[in-house]
Amino acid sequence: MPRGEGKFLIKQRAFLKLYMIRFVEEHKMYGMQAMDELKASFKPFGYEPNHSEIYRSLHELIDDGILKRQKKVQEGAKYKEIVIYQFADYEKAKLYKKQVKTDLDRSMSLLRKALEDVY
DSSP, X not given: OXXXXXXXXXXXXXXHHHHHHHHHHTTOOOXXXXXXXXXXXXXXXXXXXXXXXXXXXXXXXXXTTSEXXXXXXXXXXXXXXXXXXXXXXXXXXXXXXXXXXXXXXXXXXXXXXXXXXXO
């Protein structure tokens, strides 16, 4: 089956993974920071990704060799460790973003067509 055939709109996990890559590009490397920002950003649209979906997205990016986790002692705390996310392979990240862009463009075309045809 050709790429995109049989799929209606972009999947939630791909959407979240795209944002996880963006956060790491912007040096926002903490999972909780990403979650808080996503929830605030998309709440006006009625979408609040849950904790488990965000972390599944991060874990898939790690499994795919795109991101890696690193434990670090939190500033100001002698023993408290935090996990930060960094690129393991930025070229893979760019390729993933390009693939998702294709899916987003196709999804937008479907939505525009529905709006034109029905409304």
